[in-house]
Amino acid sequence: METTLRGVGVSHGVAVGEVRHMGTAVLEPPARQIPGADAEREQRRARQALNAVAADLTARGILAGGDAQAVLEAQALMARDPELLADVERRIAVGSTAERAVYDACAAYRDLLLGAGEYLAGRVADLEDVRNRIVARLLGVPMPGVPDSDEPYVLVARDLAPADTALLDTTLVLGIVTEEGGPTSHSAILARALGVPAVVGVPGAAELAEGTVLAVDGSTGEVVVDPSEERQDGLRALAERLKTELAAAKEPGRTSDGHLVPLLANIGSPADVAAAVEAGAEGVGLLRTEFFCLDDGEGKGGVPSESGQAEAYREVLSAFPGQRVVVRVLDAGADKPLGFLTAGDEPNPALGMRGVRTLLRHPEVLRTQLLALTRAAEGLPVHLEVMAPMVADRADARAFAEACRAAGLRASVGAMVETPSAALRARSLLREVEFLSVGTNDLAQYAFAADRQAATLSRLQDPWHPALLDLVAMTAEAARGEGRSCGVCGEAAADPLLACVLTGLGVTSLSMAPAALSRVRAALATCTLAQCRRAAAAARSADSPEEARLAARAVLSGE
Ligand SMILES: C=C(OP(=O)(O)O)C(=O)O
Numbered sequence: 001m002e003t004t005l006r007g008v009g010v011s012h013g014v015a016v017g018e019v020r021h022m023g024t025a026v027l028e029p030p031a032r033q034i035p036g037a038d039a040e041r042e043q044r045r046a047r048q049a050l051n052a053v054a055a056d057l058t059a060r061g062i063l064a065g066g067d068a069q070a071v072l073e074a075q076a077l078m079a080r081d082p083e084l085l086a087d088v089e090r091r092i093a094v095g096s097t098a099e100r101a102v103y104d105a106c107a108a109y110r111d112l113l114l115g116a117g118e119y120l121a122g123r124v125a126d127l128e129d130v131r132n133r134i135v136a137r138l139l140g141v142p143m144p145g146v147p148d149s150d151e152p153y154v155l156v157a158r159d160l161a162p163a164d165t166a167l168l169d170t171t172l173v174l175g176i177v178t179e180e181g182g183p184t185s186h187s188a189i190l191a192r193a194l195g196v197p198a199v200v201g202v203p204g205a206a207e208l209a210e211g212t213v214l215a216v217d218g219s220t221g222e223v224v225v226d227p228s229e230e231r232q233d234g235l236r237a238l239a240e241r242l243k244t245e246l247a248a249a250k251e252p253g254r255t256s257d258g259h260l261v262p263l264l265a266n267i268g269s270p271a272d273v274a275a276a277v278e279a280g281a282e283g284v285g286l287l288r289t290e291f292f293c294l295d296d297g298e299g300k301g302g303v304p305s306e307s308g309q310a311e312a313y314r315e316v317l318s319a320f321p322g323q324r325v326v327v328r329v330l331d332a333g334a335d336k337p338l339g340f341l342t343a344g345d346e347p348n349p350a351l352g353m354r355g356v357r358t359l360l361r362h363p364e365v366l367r368t369q370l371l372a373l374t375r376a377a378e379g380l381p382v383h384l385e386v387m388a389p390m391v392a393d394r395a396d397a398r399a400f401a402e403a404c405r406a407a408g409l410r411a412s413v414g415a416m417v418e419t420p421s422a423a424l425r426a427r428s429l430l431r432e433v434e435f436l437s438v439g440t441n442d443l444a445q446y447a448f449a450a451d452r453q454a455a456t457l458s459r460l461q462d463p464w465h466p467a468l469l470d471l472v473a474m475t476a477e478a479a480r481g482e483g484r485s486c487g488v489c490g491e492a493a494a495d496p497l498l499a500c501v502l503t504g505l506g507v508t509s510l511s512m513a514p515a516a517l518s519r520v521r522a523a524l525a526t527c528t529l530a531q532c533r534r535a536a537a538a539a540r541s542a543d544s545p546e547e548a549r550l551a552a553r554a555v556l557s558g559e
């Protein structure tokens, strides 16, 4: 008999398939004493394992590209952490085996993260995955991870480690269901990037028996256990139809009555350009540049030279002739720590030195990046736009615009709206910069005082929350009043229904993971601008994200 589990739909589409669980065995090596004479050999083994796992994570990141790369590189940095190695060596020196020392040192590291509060606690799952990999390597057993299957399946896990999600074979993984995780968790972002239907935060998912048939709806968040034959056939047919329709559509984003809403891509490196072009992106709405400053392979990391950056930017810029490419300067800090810029001892990194605040403290880093961008765009017929993350007020916007002028940047200069203060005073930011782009991931985090890394707060990270819609509306209205553009480049833009609502709020472009473009394009094409506006008004008059969704859906489906 059918039963229905409910979670948060984070990556659209439907899938029907059998459960295969992620291999997450926690390997606890026995605690046994080794003779002192073996200590040096064990320390060497431990060092080699830590380095090998770090190198493997970096390599997976390079293969995966984009958002996945930043996440995997952060994990590689954990494996390379000199404090962790020192602790492992200390434990071996007093008689531990290498594997037990790693196990215990990671437990201490974990306690440290948990004790440091929610932000770092969000990284515990990543640390546990790193530990499992190192211990598996030392014990000579297979790495934990994706199940071995020749048949397509629905992947079920407590939570997914980025290292596994990044390289999932999308011809085999029909859908993803996790027991933990919220809408902005790593699993969610990566599932969206892969275009695999996914539902996170499903209580009881980890207990589902292997081989159980599930019907996963990544739009509604419903997971039907043991669906009837009739439902299975209907959903399979729908999945096939959606796939064909979506693959065919490449036109510019517009409502059914012709109101243009350029659909742009969020990318994290030149490696993502092909997917963006393939999906019919009308340009890039967010190039996250943290990628260029990741580890240099020797555990140091740092800003590459002006010419190194210029080369990478040029690769992206030359792929979009005649179109817009919006580059965000480094957003170091909080969820994107960069070792050479981010202090490790901030009590609350999300409210600390991050984004433009960091760059204004390190003007040489900002200047190098701006010079590289100007050099990269030279002679190319591209519309380069450069924006700053985490702008809080007019003074931030002015300081950034001044830095751009001083570097001779030839591009439009903009600000991201990621803090409530920026949304409230959007008009005053536009006295200093030429365009705005709303980062709904951070705007939700700061509007609801809800850490985007904390899975337990997913209710307050929902971009459908009417309070967030109010802030977006306020920003879009200010931009319209000043005759400026106001895009959205947070995850909210990737939700087809919400994309229509954002359009109704007055947002002028939408930027998202390339895999989301076709669905958003198809959704926009089914409604008029007037319907989008009515849906936006209905959503804003609701009192909860759920009500806002239902209200907008009712307007857009003509109920
Ligand atoms: C687009 C955003 O930036 P990031 O997710 O990179 O912080 C955002 O905050 O919405």
Ligand SMILES: [Mg+2]
Residues within 6 Å of the ligand: 389, 418, 439, 441, 442
């Ligand atoms: Mg942000």
